[in-house]
Amino acid sequence: MPLAEPAEKRPAIKPQPGSSGTARAKKFGATAKRAAVPEVNGALYAARKKVQPQAVRGTFRTIKWALLAVTLGIYYLVPFLRWNRGPGEPSQAVLLDLDRGRFYFISIELWPQDVTYVMGLLILAALVLFLMNAVAGRVWCGYLCPQTVWTDLFLAVERLIEGDRRERLKLDAAPWSVEKVALRTMKHAIWLMIAWWTGGAWVLYFADAPTLVGNLATFQAPPVAYIAILTLTATTYLLAGHMREQVCTYMCPWPRIQGSLTDEHSLNILYRGDRGEPRVSAKQAAQLRAAGLPAGDCVDCYACVAACPAGIDIRDGLQMDCIQCGLCVDACDTVMGKLGRPTGLIGYDTEANCRNRAAGKPPVSRILRPRTILYGILVGAVGCGMLYSLATRSFTSLSVLHDRNPLFVTLSNGAIRNGYTLRLINKRPIERHLVLSVDGLPDARVEVVGGTPDDLPVPSDATQEFRVLVFAPAGVHPASTSALTFRITEPATGESAQAQDHFKAP
Template sequence: MSNTSVQDDIDLDYGPLYAARKKVFPQKVSGTFRRIKWGLMGFCLGVYYFLPFVRWNRGLGAPDQAVLIDFPNKRFYFFFIEIWPQELYYFTGLLVIAALVLFLLNSIGGRIWCGYLCPQTVWTDLFYAVERLIEGDRRERMKKDAAGWNLERVSETVLKHSIWLMIAWWTGGAWVLYFADAPTLVWQLLTFRAPMLAYIWIGILTASTYVLAGWMREQVCVYMCPWPRIQAALTDEWALNVTYRYDRGEKRTSVKKAKELRARGEPVGDCVDCYQCVAVCPTGIDIRNGSQLDCIQCGLCIDACDTVMTKIGRPTRLIGYDSDINIKRRTEGKPEIYRVVRPRTVIYCGLIAVVGAIMLYAMLTRSLLDVNVLHDRNPVAVKLSDGSIRNAYTMRLLNKRGFDRVIAIDIDGPVNATVHVVGVDSVTQDRPMIVLGRDQTTELRVLVTAPAENNTEKSVPVRFRITDIGLGETAVTTDNFVTP
């Protein structure tokens, strides 16, 4: 190779390593999928913003907020369900079910979550709606962006960002309402008497909502979210994704040219290269280039293409939910096949049913009375003056019901052993009774004493049993009685 050719290779300009990110101006569109997105956005935002104000009667003295995360009292309330800290495994089950539902949706219809239900999508859609209302549609926004700054654009920008900040502020404010009584906290916030922690979290969530939905927008989906990478590994050839049906669309040409070609009997596709699918895309991609990481499969390109096809008198759904298998079958003259029920979806549904059944069974059969015992470690046992042996325990009783209960304490284990609760007078000599307050835990000091002559073993299992005198409900735990 000559020195000249080597130098030519060295001087060759390959361009930048990373392409510059183009500003996206999504165009307004109407149609089936846009209406679905409006409906889901209204529903999701309505639930998020107003659910804290829904009331639920749990009885006298109990919080009446339907959904409440009560950190001071270590409770989570969801309508008729009350979760205690010891029952966090329910949240694990919910997370497992949520992941499986996400996998199931992906195996049926691709990134349904991303396109319709993801908070980033919902709030970005809302921010886009505000932007269009103030600054106009795609062409108007592009012209104003190219023209530079003037008084009109400054006023529109200030108004737009002010509304964005108001939405972001109420988003952060609604979040903190799930952690305290909503009407009370709203009044405290308005009168500047709310806890400082509430203002801090509102500020954090206001800033994050404003930045993510107002500024970063589609870049969150493309660069920050891990789900597109995971989804690509989970999908299969039968999953329905937003697809350009190139078997029908190619070759592309204008409407006028297409009529001429069809009149001569020459093959021509339905795509007229109008770029409406690109104009309405929130990530600015061309769906005709095939499956892409940037596509959130919101379906807006389907609505845009259907509008054009209707105007030119061609069949709709040139872009639609489809699979590569069906495109291949159509090119071969075979009928389309849709397999929603297949091993993958059956397995996901089965796992969701199993985990849901386990959680439901655990919820329906869970005990609302519980007991835990911790043996003293120093000393583990004491020999009294009469020769008997005493072990001390810390007992924690748990009452999950909304009313007081009379609880009797019994033990099974050492021969002729007696139990005494420190600070509590026993109704009978060998069966102490206490009043256990509603919806609370109580810690007791329990002493178990046994004659030494009847208990010669070094360690004897001892079972503590508590009984609700009124309901007959019991709870049992086991420890050891130790001889020094």
């Protein structure tokens, strides 16, 4: 890979005396490229310059391509996976059925009453994100975030059509022509196709995918499906095609949160200033070393800046804009390899090791420390708790609602009657016949309006309400409020559920 030319000019922070590449370059006779960057006069905000990243090859780029293929493959293809749940049940492996109020994930079926599992998943995702940040910084942002994945895909299309960084910069600066219009039209057309399929794949998670695809093609799908597709098409096209690094810097809150979750032992993409400084060209470095003067390995080629999708200079230290994607590492390692110098001038390192090297101490790796151990324990506890709950959860539920008016009725024979509405939930794909019993009131008599307590039929995968009357016989004087336990049992399996309420009396 040829050495990249300097990145687009950006307003630079004035270097501190004796600490910047500019000062060192002047000292050793190098060209101070950053000194030529014009200052922003009287403007609160500088105009945004479009970032055109240079294509690179290397370990991190290969990892990113592999993860891009896996994540996009999962997103686009999962709606078409089939799973046999029996007659009358949906056969889509992953489905959020809003009409029936169900979420299907392979063999797992969640009801609206199972919202605790959704909360558990959100808590688990947050803890995993905290753990990832504590161990290796913004590894989620650099490799797995949807914004990063789709931006990489859009950039790949852009490079395929318009060429690499040099060609794209020339095309940006060139006047409009037939060729430029054709290239831009082709690029944006493919972007829109990708964005359209992204929105289309999203709605397939909410209905049977093959059926919905046919309905969409014949314009028989519900209007909300077309609205959702158009909305997601527009957002994908804008965020991945045009806003790119601005989403990560200005719209996403994670760069601002990560500061409280990282510490000096967290791995981050860092520049080894102790080895790279002072920065001089390869030719000047040879001359300085021959004269017994210090010269760093960094040749100030700006390859790391040109490869950065955020357009930052990693040599300025850890920055909020950096998504820790590792592309600057691949770019720098390529240059070091061509110059015959050791790789690793930019790489994963910790702030503590940077200080240790400056002080002449050996590097220390502390992945296991109180912060990461605590996050790991919490991830394990929440994950195991959710798995245990899923493995032992009941497929039968019962809720009881006492009549509000009247609370009780005294009959002519002296008996006292309370009325209740029972809602039975059958989460299995077969009809079930349940038995009702009531505990807590001696000699109580139970009646089911329109049925019998010994046989309460509940359809498959449905809820059923029953009107239940409980009688305290004449001569029995219950307290003004007595606790009752309603219990339903399936005789065939012994599975049961219960709910608590009260019996009201004078």
